[in-house]
Amino acid sequence: MALDMGGKRIGVARCDPTRTLVTPVAVFTWSGRAGDRARLAELLDEQEAGLIVVGLPLNMDGSEGGQAETARADAQAFLEGRRERIIFWDERLTTFEADRRRGGPQKGDDAQAAAVLLEDYLRAREEDDCE
DSSP: OEEEEOSSEEEEEEEOTTSOOEEEEEEEEOOOHHHHHHHHHHHHHHHTOSEEEEEEOOOTTSOOOHHHHHHHHHHHHHHTTOSSEEEEEEOTTHHHHHHHHTTSOOTTHHHHHHHHHHHHHHHHHHHHHHO
16 A cells, blocks of 8 residues: 655555556545544555555655655654554655646545555566566
C-alpha cells in the first residue's frame, strides 16, 4: 500500500499480490488524530497490507525540508505499532503526474498520487532486482 499524506488529505493506493496492477483506493480528509488513525488502521487491515510506502516530500534538490520532517512524524504517529514494514519514498512530482494523467487537477488526485508513488517504488524495486 502507499500513502500520500498531505496537509489536509491522505491518499491511499494498493497493488495486487503480483505487484503488477496499482489501484487508487481512497482519499480521506484529516478530521482529528484519533479518528484518522482509526480510519487508516481499518483501511490497512481491510486491504491486508504487508508493506506501507509513505510519500516523502523532498525538496527538488533531493534534500529533506520541513515538509519531509512533518510527513515522517505524521506517518510514525499514525502507523506506530503496526506490523507492516514502512518505507519512506520520494514523492516529488507525483501529484503533477497524477494531474497529467487525469487531464488536470481533479478531486481524488491524492489517491492517484499515491498510486503514482507506489508505481515508482515498484519500478525501482524491479530495476534493483535486474542488477
